[in-house]
Structures are given as structure tokens and as C-alpha cells.
Amino acid sequence: MIDYRLLQAMAAVLEQGGFEKAAQALNLTQSAVSQRIKQLEQQLGQPVLIRSLPPRATALGQRLHNHLQQVRQLEAGLELSANPDDLIIRITVNADSLDTWLPAALVLNTYPLLRFEVSVEDQAVGLRRMKQGEVMACLCASADPVNGGAVIPLGVMRYRALASPEFIQRYQLSAGESAHLQQAPCLVYSRDDRLQHQFLADVAGIEPLYTHHLPSSEGFIRAACAGLGYGMMPELQVRPELEQGLLVDLVPGYSLDVPLYWHYWQMESPVMETLRHSVVTAARQALY
Structure with a gap:
């Protein structure tokens, strides 16, 4: 059995930075x-810390730190802990949700001192952090629960293939020819982002030849408005640009719906249950 005094020492080094x-x-x-x-x-x-400045957790150390946080949550729910400020919730989410509807769901009045550590992964691959025991919950596009976990559907985020009017004119994309589409550069959030590939496969049966990698959700939109490339963007995030005519559809009527799911551990603490209900409520108000 693990001595929790030892775990607390490891956690303190990580949380205090030394x-x-x-x-x-x-x-x-x-x-x-x-x-x-x-x-x-x-x-x-085996080691639990990498003695760097500041110290970092090894893969095992991350799992142990996550486990200790779950214990702290259970204690807080049972009113056994006098330090709710010690609670740190580690979750993995997709960037587009974090930049649109999700922040409102993280405001939990029941736990005003709760702290979050949010990591960002593409919605197609975010679940791997939960499988590795690094996070307590995950927001991603996979419907398959991890061992010991449960999953609830949240709704779908609608994406549209958009570009600036000047970009469309420059690459003669209004003609709708697949050769023109393939020659036009597209914007990709990360190497895991395959939405642009799906768009081209759906409308022309081709793959993009030229891509710009832009790991910023807001930067992605700004780059499209500037005419750097076209890309798949969440309708929820680009409504002002669409209304102002800064971005227009490459293929009118085309959209791609990406389902989103909330993954959580079946042995759920009261804190995580409260968070789950808040996420579900916010998602139902924002998503299709």
C-alpha cells in the first residue's frame, strides 16, 4: 500500500515548483x-520525478499525482478535507471547445477555489491522455470509453470550409474545380487535424497538397481572414466573420458535424460529478 505522506511530498514539489x-x-x-x-x-x-528546474513528473509520477487529486476530491466531497484550494482538476479538451462554449462550464460555484489544469489535444486523439491516467476527464470525438470509464454524448460541433473572398478569387475556387482546390493551401491546426482532408475527400475525392500548420484556434481564423489559406472552422466561433463577409463558404451548403463526448471515471468524486453536469448543461445550450 502506498504511503500517502510520500505522495503528498511528491505532489508538493510539483505544485510548488521545487x-x-x-x-x-x-x-x-x-x-x-x-x-x-x-x-x-x-x-x-522507478523514479517519479525528473530533477529539472522546475521538477517534472515522470509518466508514473503523473499517474500518482492524478490519483492523489482524486483522493483529495473524495475527501472534499465527504467534507474530510479542510483545504479545497488543494484541488486541481486535470482535463483534456479540444481547442475549439475551449475557445467557445467550454469555459462557462468550468465555473463551479460550489467549489469556488477549484483549480484547473487543461491540456489541449485534437478532438480525434484527446482520449489517449485519459487512457494513460494523466487526466480525470476528457472531451473528445471518441464514443468508446476507456477501461473503468464512462462516456456521455454532448452534441455536435458544426464545421464549415471557409476562406476569405480574396483568397477564393486568387485561386479561382468559385469555379469548383478539384484541381484548383488541391492547389490552394489549407490551414491545419495540428498533424492530428484531419478535418480539411475529410472536406476534400467529401467534395472532390482528393488530398491537400499544401498545408500551413497553425496551433492556435484564434490564429487559425485570423490567418484565414488574411488570406493565408482555407480551413474547416467551427460555425460557433466564426459567426461574426461570416456576418461581416470576412469569411465565406468554399462549397455553399457543405458542413461537417463532429460529435463530442465527455469521458469520466466510473468512480466519480462529487467534484467531478458537479463538473460533468455543468459541462452537459453548457454543451446542450451551445452545440447542435
Whole structure:
């Protein structure tokens, strides 16, 4: 059985950004903190920290830190913890949800001191962090739950293939010829982003030849408005640009609906249950 005093020492080093500050937070000497972490690593037979500046968790350390956070949540739900400020919720979400409807769902009045650590992955691959035990919940496009997990559908996010009017004129895309589409550069959020590929496959049975990689949801839209390329953008996020005529459809009437799902562990703490209900409520108000 793991000694939770040792886990708390490891967590303090990660959360405080170093051994000295961890010692101050735990009212221990720096040597005592180091000894507890060494004892934990000896018990497990492998390191839990990378001794960098600041220290970082190994893959095992991340899973243990996540586990400790779940224990803290359960204690808070049972009113056994006097430190709700210690709660850190680690979730993985897709960038387009984070830039549109999701932030409102993270405001939980029941837990005003709750802290979030949000990692961003493409909606097609975000579930891998949950499978690795790094996060407590995941928002992604996969409907298949992980072992020990459950999943609930949230709705669909609608994407449209958009570009600036000048871009369409420059590449003669209004003609609708597949050769013109293939020659025109497209915008891709990351190497996992395949929405543009799906669009071209649907309308012309081809693959893009030229891509710009832009890992910023807002930068993606600004680049399209500037005429750098075309891309698949969430209708929810680009309504002002559509109304102003800054962006127009490459293929009028075409849209691609991406389903979104909330993944959570079946052994759910009261904090995570509250978060899940908030996410579901926000999604039903924003998504199709």
C-alpha cells in the first residue's frame, strides 16, 4: 500500500515548483521532503520525478499525482478535507471547445477555489491522455470509453470550409474545380487535424497538397481572414466573420458535424460529478 505522506511530498514539489517551496508548504525540512520522495521511488522501483528546474513528473509520477487529486476530491466531497484550494482538476479538451462554449462550464460555484489544469489535444486523439491516467476527464470525438470509464454524448460541433473572398478569387475556387482546390493551401491546426482532408475527400475525392500548420484556434481564423489559406472552422466561433463577409463558404451548403463526448471515471468524486453536469448543461445550450 502506498504511503500517502510520500505522495503528498511528491505532489508538493510539483505544485510548488521545487523542493524548497514544497518543504515550506508542508512545514518540513527540504531534506525530509527529499527523503520521502526517495522512499517512494524505492518502494515503486522507478523514479517519479525528473530533477529539472522546475521538477517534472515522470509518466508514473503523473499517474500518482492524478490519483492523489482524486483522493483529495473524495475527501472534499465527504467534507474530510479542510483545504479545497488543494484541488486541481486535470482535463483534456479540444481547442475549439475551449475557445467557445467550454469555459462557462468550468465555473463551479460550489467549489469556488477549484483549480484547473487543461491540456489541449485534437478532438480525434484527446482520449489517449485519459487512457494513460494523466487526466480525470476528457472531451473528445471518441464514443468508446476507456477501461473503468464512462462516456456521455454532448452534441455536435458544426464545421464549415471557409476562406476569405480574396483568397477564393486568387485561386479561382468559385469555379469548383478539384484541381484548383488541391492547389490552394489549407490551414491545419495540428498533424492530428484531419478535418480539411475529410472536406476534400467529401467534395472532390482528393488530398491537400499544401498545408500551413497553425496551433492556435484564434490564429487559425485570423490567418484565414488574411488570406493565408482555407480551413474547416467551427460555425460557433466564426459567426461574426461570416456576418461581416470576412469569411465565406468554399462549397455553399457543405458542413461537417463532429460529435463530442465527455469521458469520466466510473468512480466519480462529487467534484467531478458537479463538473460533468455543468459541462452537459453548457454543451446542450451551445452545440447542435
